[in-house]
Amino acid sequence: MDLGLNGKRALVCASSKGLGLGCARALAGAGVDLVMNARGAEALEASAAEIRADFGVDVVTVAVDVTTEEGRACLLEAAGDVDILVNNAGGPPPGLWTDWEREDFIKALDANMLTPIALIKALVPGMMERGWGRVVNITSQSVKAPIAVLGLSNSARAGLTGYVAGTSRQVAGKGVTINNLLPGIHATDRAVSLDKGVSEAQGISIEQAKAQRAAGIPAGRYGTIEEFGATCAFLCSKHAGFIVGQNILLDGGGVNATL
Numbered sequence: 001m002d003l004g005l006n007g008k009r010a011l012v013c014a015s016s017k018g019l020g021l022g023c024a025r026a027l028a029g030a031g032v033d034l035v036m037n038a039r040g041a042e043a044l045e046a047s048a049a050e051i052r053a054d055f056g057v058d059v060v061t062v063a064v065d066v067t068t069e070e071g072r073a074c075l076l077e078a079a080g081d082v083d084i085l086v087n088n089a090g091g092p093p094p095g096l097w098t099d100w101e102r103e104d105f106i107k108a109l110d111a112n113m114l115t116p117i118a119l120i121k122a123l124v125p126g127m128m129e130r131g132w133g134r135v136v137n138i139t140s141q142s143v144k145a146p147i148a149v150l151g152l153s154n155s156a157r158a159g160l161t162g163y164v165a166g167t168s169r170q171v172a173g174k175g176v177t178i179n180n181l182l183p184g185i186h187a188t189d190r191a192v193s194l195d196k197g198v199s200e201a202q203g204i205s206i207e208q209a210k211a212q213r214a215a216g217i218p219a220g221r222y223g224t225i226e227e228f229g230a231t232c233a234f235l236c237s238k239h240a241g242f243i244v245g246q247n248i249l250l251d252g253g254g255v256n257a258t259l
Contacts, residue, residue: 001237003233003237003238003239004237004238005030005084005236005237006032007032008031008033008084008236009032009033009034009081009082009084010024010027010032010033010035010082010083010084010085010086010236011034011037011079011082011084011086011119011123012024012036012037012088013086013089014037014089015086015088016036016038016040016043016044016046016047017188017189018186018188019138019186019225020088021225021229022225022229023232024051024086025051025054025225025226025229027229027236028051028054028055028059029233031055032057033057033059034051034057034059035060035075035078035079035082036048036051036059036060036061037061037062037064038063039063039065041061044063045061045063048061060079062079066119067089072118072119076122081130083130083132083134084134084135084136084236085119085120085123085124085133085135086137086232087137087138088137089112089115091112091140091150091190092107092111092150094149095149095151096148096149097151100151100152104152105155105156108152109159111156112139112157113159113160113163116137116160117160117163120167120178123135124176127171127174127176128171128174128175131174131175132175133175133176133177134236134240135178135179136178136179136180136181136232136235136236137178137180138180138183139160139180139181139247140153140157141182141251141254141255142154143157143158143161143180143247145256160180161247169244172244172245175241177235177240177244178244179235179247180246181228181231181232181248181250182248182250184217184249184251184252184254184255185213185217185251185252186224186250187222187223187225188225191222192206194213195210198212198213217251217254218253218254219253221252222252228250
């Protein structure tokens with residue numbers, strides 16, 4: 001399928017690995033030039049080099065912490081006018097509701113709500129002026145079904161979801177869509193970390209921990225970054241202009257809900 005994206009330019013946050021990398025590679029495969037961001041320069045440069053070699057697109061790398069004002073300013077200056085924005089950031093640490101103080105919530109909001117909103121505010125006006133744009137926010141299945149130990153993430157990502165619900169409908173008439181992708185467990189470093197934690201807590205192997213987790217997913221497996229990226233690329237495509245303000249689960253059926 002021709003996605004109609006050849007020659008477009010995208011900013012993809014946290015794209016040196018994991019779901020962000022999956023999105024960057026899928027967009028590059030559709031002919032999109034990239035601005036890739038991550039905090040770690042080494043992994044970022046390695047991923048960018050592979051994308052240049054595999055797809056022949058232009059790739060600019062910006063190794064900054066996008067949750068800081070200085071980092072965002074540097075990233076936006078390097079990005080310039082982009083047609084596509086993919087917001088992504090790692091989730092805050094797990095814990096219990098009694099563990100978190102105001103400072104913990106502020107950090108979570110900065111990373112998973114306020115930074116995406118700042119980038120939307122900075123880049124969407126230009127998209128509206130040009131009459132076309134796409135924003136995809138990577139959030140979490142916890143927006144649909146909260147995960148008790150991820151209360152910081154539940155709170156911050158739910159706030160972003162509410163912001164997108166209202167904002168997306170105000171900009172759609174200018175050819176700009178904003179939607180959210182809600183991942184469940186995927187085969188990423190985050191999954192390895194979670195499985196390692198279960199392995200240590202229960203005295204089982206990492207393979208057993210993974211099998212145990214996969215058994216709770218109706219699809220019977222973890223998702224891949226390739227299929228996640230392909231969904232992101234479709235949401236950015238010329239075919240998705242009538243999809244506005246939606247929350248799309250990619251969780252293998254893990255959230256048991258009718259709607």
